[in-house]
Amino acid sequence: MAKQLDYHTIRTIFDRFHASEPEPKGELNHTNAYTLVVAVALSAQATDAGVNKATEKLFQIADTPEKMLALGEEGVIEHIKTIGLFRNKAKNVIKMAQILVDDYGGEVPNSRAALESLPGVGRKTANVVLNMWWHYPAQAVDTHIFRIGNRTGICPGKDVVAVERAIEDNIPVDYQQHAHHWMILHGRYICVARKPKCKACIINDLCPFEEKTT
The missing domain is CATH 1.10.1670.10 (Helix-hairpin-Helix base-excision DNA repair enzymes (C-terminal))
Known part of the structure; x- marks a missing residue:
């Protein structure tokens, strides 16, 4: 050191x-705060390029928590199965979507504590979203x-x-x-x-x- x-x-x-x-700029493709938080969560132990390839069609179909819930866990798996730990990540994506719909009106919260409470979202993911979407340092x-x-x-x-x-x-x-x-x-x-x-x-x-x- x-x-x-x-x-x-x-x-x-x-x-x-x-x-x-x-x-x-960050290299993860996204269209809104929701697709950003999903992409960053999926990028754990995966490359940005690999995540972008997997989410290209996924985000065309499901760019909101409501649409992701309609797609379902198996539907998410079909899109992200080239990414490491895809089954667990798909489960977290669906759980996250449900919480966002139930507790946040389908919107992504903009506090670190609220973000970290979401399945599959740790401090690093929360900080990426705060920085890239809300321009918080x-x-x-x-x-x-x-x-x-x-x-x-x-x-x-x-x-x-x-x-x-x-x-x-x-x-x-x-x-x-x-x-x-x-x-x-x-x-x-x-x-x-x-x-x-x-x-x-x-x-x-x-x-x-x-x-x-x-």
Whole structure:
């Protein structure tokens, strides 16, 4: 775990991220808050590309909790069976739809606690939805962010909650809205797990990682 970088270095890093990609976007396809929360819940232990392929037709048929309930669990399974843990995920999707209809009038709630009470929705999923749909500067820490946060010293921490707090505490406020997207994309395509692409890294000179590739 690298030491926490100083404020000026972190600001320089995010200045570069912003210059490279001013408006970073999540890669899960969705059309509304409901399809977003379903897509993010389905993405656990699955790739965004795999989820997008599975939900392309699903969301054409069922883009509201009511339509998802009408489709039923077996109908959901037919669409998402290429995704890992598809049976359990289908069960959660139907349970979630029922709760949204019964308790929230078919609308997705916009508080973290309410989102986390839904089946298949944990803190990371709740934070993604809060950030992407309601533009709240919530930080969804996935494996990519956890890795580069500790590797670079941007936001080191022993667990995801510690890394989330380090982002909130140390990344400049004006960059918090897009912070997790910049780091996810950087971790997914440049600062990869096994052999980071240090030659192509725009923050190489600021990164204290000792095992840089050449």
